[in-house]
Amino acid sequence: MKSKVLAALVATMAVGATCAFAANPFVDVPSDSWAYKSVVELADAGIIQGVDGQYFQGNRNITRYEAAEMVAKAMAHMDKASVEQRALINKLADEYADELNNLGVRVSALENRVGNVKLTGDARVRYRYQDGSKENDNSWDYRVRVRANSQVNDRTKVEFGVSTDNHNFADNGTASNTTQKENADIYVDRANVDYNFGGNNWDLKVGRYNYVLGGDRAYGYNYGDTFDGAQLRYGNDKFAATAGYGKFKEGDVAGVDYNAFAKGTGIAAKYIPDGIEGTKTGYGELEGFFGGGRAAGSAIGVYYNDFSSNDETFGGQADDLWGAYGSLNLGKWNALANYERVSYEKPVSTERGMQDDAAVWIGKLTYGKASFAAPKSWDAWVEYINAQDGAFFGGSTNGWRWGNHMDNIESWGAGVDYTFAKNAMFSVMQSFGTNTKDGSNADPEEQTRAQFVFVF
Template identity: 30%
Template sequence: MKKSLVLAMAMALGVTASAYAANPFSDVPAGHWAYDSISKLAAAGIIEGYGDDTFRGDRLMTRYEMAQIVAKALAKGANVDKLAAEFADELDALGVRVAALEKKSDNVKVTGQFRYHYAHNKINRNNGESTSNHSNALRSRIWFTGKVNDNWNYVGMLQNQQDLTDNTGNETTNFQRAYVEGRLGGVRVVAGRHDFQLGDANLYDNRMDGIKVEYGNKVKVGAYYGKPTDHELSNGDLGDDITVKYDRFFGANVGAEIGKFSLNVAYDKFKDAYKYDKDAKATDYSNDLDDNGVFSVQAKYNFGKAALDAIFLKSNVDTDKGYINNGASTKGLVVTASYGGAEAAKVGSWGLVGKYYNQGVGTFVAHTMNGNAQDFIKEGFKGYSLAGYVTVAKNMVAGLEWYDLKGKESKDKEKTLWSQLVVSF
């Protein structure tokens, strides 16, 4: 079902939101023919769009998605009896949720994710020694999204992690996200402890405590300031017990979309690094990593279901000092080729991703991969990864990933086979 049909129903739904309600979707400019209808429906809480602030009006809707819109309209008291009859089966399947939760849908929305993974790692050192290990864990996440007003939401996330590797019952539960998101005029704002990525997640992919702002649609300008989450940048598996952490970071970027082509240029600064000796439990100032500035340029082209992406990175870490290998490369290149994608709501959908890595020191701080790039923080690494994902049942996606990495100077190798099942609800 086309979303344009939903917009045509705006009058029938009896929406009474202000004609001056702000439109929350970046891909619906003020001059769009459906701007007023979309603004009213969004302000009334009947449509929500997607997590990236888009409406995607050219996307086909499922009957289930339409039933959710009808359910929200019913909760608003709209006269949509014909629609309710058409989607009776889907509304019945939603029965408990509609009856018990939709009355509060304007206030709090609860979603979740469960992930099980098993991974096997093998380390082959250049001197002929080899070791192996494995990881085996369950991770559960519950998200709470509360509506503050028409333009702002509060988001929180509770996470439980159970490490099954050694059967000792290792378990942690913590409140990992707490932030507000919304708009100040035409500026999109996220502030608090939230997800954060830099360098297409090859430079940094973790949480941050701080603020991020972005402005624009086809041409976007963004900036941020905050503290990166403490993240181990150690060579523990390769014989080094040092961990490096940063106290603050900031940066800016500008990006543009021209048809199927997109380009992004960024500069990111990591400041005040410290080295932690886990044996002595002491800290000392890490001058060689203290002032890491990273310049990056990323280009991407979409070929329908396929896409090709490349990013170049250059750091300015000082390789003449103690922790970093003397004379190590500070340049990085990551090339990504992808096809399709596993959509959680579409059983049988699948996708493939291949990556080539050649990253010098300072071009990766908290890498997004499930391989062990962090073990090469002192020298940089080369390698590749292959991954495949398939939706085996509705909201259940299985994945298999292979990583083959090598130290740029030591030539030590790390290979990882990662498998996972992700269930969302």
């Protein structure tokens, strides 16, 4: 690219400078040149320095690194740019993202550009199988999600997202079929504002967001999905405290329909989750980070949820839940241990009789780290779940298993994730050694899952 072409592009981005009071620093740019005004403005703004401080050399080809250097300097003036100028800076920053990274302008800095709107998403095709399960008729499914993230200013971000949810290929009905249309509904799963303040240590999020019960580092055994609420977080590289309140929007979380149970169905109450979406909870979490900080180090945390009844749960629901986790990062190895105990407002009927609480232990060991941005990166993991009857109350779990491999069970699992191309990952998971804990039911068959995920 010739410098005069780039100068013409970047000229519209020269901000905070007026050539009326700027002197021409280059001896080879005459005052009658078509590029004179733009070159002087760019030099006065500090975006270009020329060659040897005296020559512009407008006909010389420049390298991508030189172009990236100009873009980086233009980015430094973003706060003074107009909307149109920001759009052009953003476009050039995307073009020279790799070179900007090498120059020390990290990708995270690019994503935080004021006025930036970034459209992302993912598409997943998944296969799930368990011998003898009715779910096998719908073994193949897909999901597509789209996200729009906007950096409104240096403190405020806005996120909006839609999802098709999981739509299985066995739905062969016509487009006019009511069930088909309901299954294919697209819904809003993200709509929130995130405000950072107090020296960047305080963060307030309000709206619809992804909530993992236990936080980002925990397993997400009982819930990891769409949530409407407000969350306040204080954090630094050593410590974080989170508090929030809101409603669960997916899955049969924290509730039991005792009305149905009272009608003499003969089915244990905990297996009749009806109308549970909308159950409210207040939650809190304390975390400590060490050996590399919050982003890459190890962590320990404790968390608590207090559940509230909605009209349809008739008060017969999970009352509260507390848990703790530890995540130990040792180079390429990571070890996770997670414990949860749920208490019920009224005793629930389980295979062990009427129980008012239940617990689960989870362990997971991972080697390596598959990254969508790094082709040929991979990881392998093994996990162990030991859950008492009633520990899993029917939520939209963040785990990979079907519900019958989450409750009253002792089971192992293993998997591999492999990034076979940039932004494209293949994963396979398998359970083994699965047994019911009380021995009263036949042991379930093992589960297999494989999936392709593409991000864009």
